[in-house]
Amino acid sequence: MPDIIHLLPDSIANQIAAGEVIQRPASVVKELIENSIDAxxxxxxxxxxxxxxxxxxxxxxGKGMxxxxxxxxxxxxATSKIQKVDDLFSLTTMGFRGEAxxxxxxxxxxxxxxxxxxxxxxxxLSISGSKVEKQEAVSCTKGTIISVKNIFFNVPARRKFLKSNESERRNILMEIERIVLAHPDIEFLxxxxxxxxxxxxPSVLRKRIVQLEGKNINQQLIKINEETTLGKIYGYVTKPESAKKSRASQFFFVNGRFIRHPYFHRAVMTAFEHLLQPNENPAYFIYFEVDPASIDVNIHPTKTEVKFENEQxxxxxxxxxxxxxxxKFNALPPIDFDREDAVEIPIYxxxxxxxxxxxxxxxxxNPFYTTQRNSYHHSPPRFDWETLFQRFEKDKPTEDKIKSSSQTNSDLFDSTDKKNAHSENLPGHYQYKQKYILTSVKSGLMIIDQHRAHIRILFDTFLEQIKNKKGVSQRVLFPEIIELTPSEAATLSSIMEDLQAVGFELxxxxxxxxxxxGIPSEIGTSNPIPLIQSLIEKRTETALDVKSEIxxxxxxxxxxxxxxxxxxxxxxxxxxxxxDQLFACHLPNYTPDxxxxxxxxxxxxxxxxMKLL
Incomplete structure (x- = not known):
C-alpha cells in the first residue's frame, strides 16, 4: 500500500495561509500599511x-529594502522582527509572523x-501567484511602493464571495480608520x-479623532488618563447625552494596535451605568500602554484579539x-464672578x-372681625340664612324637570354614542392609554396597536416610493449640515439613490x-440629521447587498x-x-418584521x- 501523506507545495500552502490572513481587500490594505509603519x-x-x-x-x-x-x-x-522564541513575548511591531x-x-x-x-x-520585483516573474534594478524614491493587482485572480472561488464594491470599500475605510487612530503622528492620504x-x-490624538469623526464630537469628548504600575490608560470617552443606539466609534488600542475586547467593553458600560438609556452606547477611544511581555497578541491570525496577564x-x-x-464632567460648574448678572456679595x-x-x-x-372706619367691632358677622334657603328651594328640581332631563340624556345617547358605537358603517373608536385603538366589529372588540399600525402604513408607502421613485420631497427652510466619518460617508453613498427616491435631497x-x-413629506418636522445617522447605522449593521433587501x-x-x-x-x-389606511394595506395584521x-x-x-363576574 503506497504512502498517502505528503508535503504541500509552497504555492498551495501560501494560498491556505492567505485564507486565514487575507480575507478581503481590506486585509491587504491593513497588512501593507502595518508594514509601512514598521518601516x-x-x-x-x-x-x-x-x-x-x-x-x-x-x-x-520608510527605510526601504x-x-x-x-x-x-x-x-x-521570513521576518526581521523575531530572532528567537522569547521575542514573541516582547513584540513592539505590527507584523512579525512573515505570512502577510x-x-x-x-x-x-x-x-x-x-x-x-x-x-x-x-x-x-514582480510576482504573480507566488511565482517570481521579474527582478531588476530601477530608479525610484526612498521608501517602498507595493502594488497589488487583481486580488484572488487565481482563486475564483474566493473572488466569487467578495461582496459589492460599497461593502468592500466600507471595510477598507474601517481598517484605515483603526490604523490612523492608533498613529496620529503619521500623515495618511x-x-x-x-x-x-x-x-x-500629523496631529495630536484629539485632533485626529475630530478629523475622522467630525467637528461635532469635539465638544462631547471627555479625557481619561491614568498611569499605574500595570501600565498607562488614556484616551477619550463621549458624554452620556451623545450616546447612540449602535456600537460604532468604539475603539481599544494596545501598544498602537487595534484590538477587540468584550471584557473591557463591559468595564466601560459599567462606568456608564445609570447614565444611559437602555440599548444606548457611548463612543470611546481608549489606549493601553503595557509591558509587551504582559500580553500575547499571537492568538489570532489578524492579531485583533489579545490576552492580558493582569486582565482583572x-x-x-x-x-x-x-x-x-x-x-468631573458632572460636577457643579464654578461660580463666575465676572458675569454681569452675578449677585453682588457685600464685604464685611x-x-x-x-x-x-x-x-x-x-x-x-383680627381677620374675622369687620372693619368700619378703622375701628374694630368685636361681634361676629351675621349671615342671612333665610334668604339663602329660599334661593335653594327655588332652584330645587321638580319631577317634571327630572323626567325632561332624563329624556334629553337618552336622546343624546341615541343620537351620538348609539349611532357611532353601534353603526355598522361608522364604528366609534376609543384610544386606550394613548397606545391602543379600540373599535367595535361584528365579531367582537378589535384592538389596534397605533404605533405598529403606522409602521405598516409608512413601510408600504416608503417602499412603493423607493421602487417607483415617486417620493414627495419637502424643502427645509434652513438646510442642515451633516458631517460623517469616511466609513459613514461611504455607507451613505451606497444608499443615496434610494434616499432620494423617498424624498431626501442631499x-x-x-x-x-x-x-x-429636502426631506420626505411623511416625516413632517422631524430632525433629519439623527434620522439619516440612524439609517447609516442600520445599513452598516445589516451589511445587505441585494438591492431589494436594502x-x-x-x-x-x-x-x-x-x-x-x-x-x-x-x-x-x-x-x-x-x-382606513391600515386596512388599505396588503398585510394589515402584521408589521414587516x-x-x-x-x-x-x-x-x-x-x-x-361577564358571566364569571
Whole structure:
C-alpha cells in the first residue's frame, strides 16, 4: 500500500495561509500599511481602484529594502522582527509572523519598488501567484511602493464571495480608520479611483479623532488618563447625552494596535451605568500602554484579539478611571464672578454695627372681625340664612324637570354614542392609554396597536416610493449640515439613490460633509440629521447587498423612526384615518418584521368573562 501523506507545495500552502490572513481587500490594505509603519514611515499613501479588486497600492517614505531583503520578504515565515522564541513575548511591531506578503503574493499579482536611503538605485520585483516573474534594478524614491493587482485572480472561488464594491470599500475605510487612530503622528492620504478622499496631516490624538469623526464630537469628548504600575490608560470617552443606539466609534488600542475586547467593553458600560438609556452606547477611544511581555497578541491570525496577564486588575482600573472622568464632567460648574448678572456679595466691615430688622404689626387686627372706619367691632358677622334657603328651594328640581332631563340624556345617547358605537358603517373608536385603538366589529372588540399600525402604513408607502421613485420631497427652510466619518460617508453613498427616491435631497459638499435641503413629506418636522445617522447605522449593521433587501431595510427603518409614538393622543378623525389606511394595506395584521398589529376579542369571550363576574 503506497504512502498517502505528503508535503504541500509552497504555492498551495501560501494560498491556505492567505485564507486565514487575507480575507478581503481590506486585509491587504491593513497588512501593507502595518508594514509601512514598521518601516518607520512618516507619510503613507493608499491608492484604491474598484474597492481594491483591481488595484491596492501603498506608498511610504520608510527605510526601504535591499534587493536581497525584497526577495526574501515574500518567502513564508521570513521576518526581521523575531530572532528567537522569547521575542514573541516582547513584540513592539505590527507584523512579525512573515505570512502577510507571501499570502498576498499567492492570490494576486504583486509589484514592489523599494530603495534604501544609502542606495543609489532601488529594486523592482514582480510576482504573480507566488511565482517570481521579474527582478531588476530601477530608479525610484526612498521608501517602498507595493502594488497589488487583481486580488484572488487565481482563486475564483474566493473572488466569487467578495461582496459589492460599497461593502468592500466600507471595510477598507474601517481598517484605515483603526490604523490612523492608533498613529496620529503619521500623515495618511487616501485616493479612490484617482480621486483624493482622505487627507490626515500629523496631529495630536484629539485632533485626529475630530478629523475622522467630525467637528461635532469635539465638544462631547471627555479625557481619561491614568498611569499605574500595570501600565498607562488614556484616551477619550463621549458624554452620556451623545450616546447612540449602535456600537460604532468604539475603539481599544494596545501598544498602537487595534484590538477587540468584550471584557473591557463591559468595564466601560459599567462606568456608564445609570447614565444611559437602555440599548444606548457611548463612543470611546481608549489606549493601553503595557509591558509587551504582559500580553500575547499571537492568538489570532489578524492579531485583533489579545490576552492580558493582569486582565482583572486592568478592568477595575479602566472602570474607575472612566467613572472619575464622568464625575468631573458632572460636577457643579464654578461660580463666575465676572458675569454681569452675578449677585453682588457685600464685604464685611467690622466698624459698622448691625441692627436687628424691625417688622411693624398691628396687634389688634383680627381677620374675622369687620372693619368700619378703622375701628374694630368685636361681634361676629351675621349671615342671612333665610334668604339663602329660599334661593335653594327655588332652584330645587321638580319631577317634571327630572323626567325632561332624563329624556334629553337618552336622546343624546341615541343620537351620538348609539349611532357611532353601534353603526355598522361608522364604528366609534376609543384610544386606550394613548397606545391602543379600540373599535367595535361584528365579531367582537378589535384592538389596534397605533404605533405598529403606522409602521405598516409608512413601510408600504416608503417602499412603493423607493421602487417607483415617486417620493414627495419637502424643502427645509434652513438646510442642515451633516458631517460623517469616511466609513459613514461611504455607507451613505451606497444608499443615496434610494434616499432620494423617498424624498431626501442631499448634496455632497466634499470632505465627508453633506447638506440636507429636502426631506420626505411623511416625516413632517422631524430632525433629519439623527434620522439619516440612524439609517447609516442600520445599513452598516445589516451589511445587505441585494438591492431589494436594502430598499426594504431603508423603508422599515424610516417607518420605525417616523411612526406615531406611544403616548400620543389621537383625535377621532386621526384614528379613523389611521384605521382606513391600515386596512388599505396588503398585510394589515402584521408589521414587516412580524409583530402583531390587530387582535380581536370575540363576543363569546366577552360574555363568558361577564358571566364569571
Amino acid at each position: 518607520g514611515a512618516t507619510q503613507i499613501q493608499v491608492i484604491i481602484k474598484d474597492a481594491g479588486r483591481t488595484l491596492i497600492q501603498v506608498i511610504d517614505n 535591499s534587493a536581497t531583503d525584497a526577495r526574501i520578504a515574500f518567502e513564508r515565515h 506578503l507571501p499570502s498576498i503574493a499567492a492570490i494576486s499579482q504583486v509589484e514592489v519598488k523599494t530603495r534604501r536611503e544609502e542606495d543609489e538605485i532601488g529594486t523592482l 487616501l485616493f479612490e479611483n484617482e480621486m483624493q478622499t482622505l487627507q490626515l496631516p 486588575a486592568l478592568w477595575q482600573i479602566l472602570m474607575v478611571t472612566i467613572k472619575e472622568a464622568l464625575g 466691615d467690622k466698624s459698622k454695627k448691625t441692627t436687628m430688622p424691625k417688622v411693624n404689626i398691628d396687634p389688634n387686627y 448634496n455632497n459638499l466634499g470632505n465627508h460633509t453633506f447638506v440636507i435641503q 430598499q426594504e431595510s431603508i423603508a422599515l427603518s424610516l417607518a420605525r423612526l417616523t411612526a406615531i409614538p406611544y403616548g400620543k393622543t389621537l383625535s377621532p378623525e386621526e384614528m379613523t384615518h389611521l384605521i 412580524g409583530n402583531t398589529i390587530i387582535s380581536v376579542i370575540s363576543d363569546d369571550e366577552i360574555e363568558k368573562r
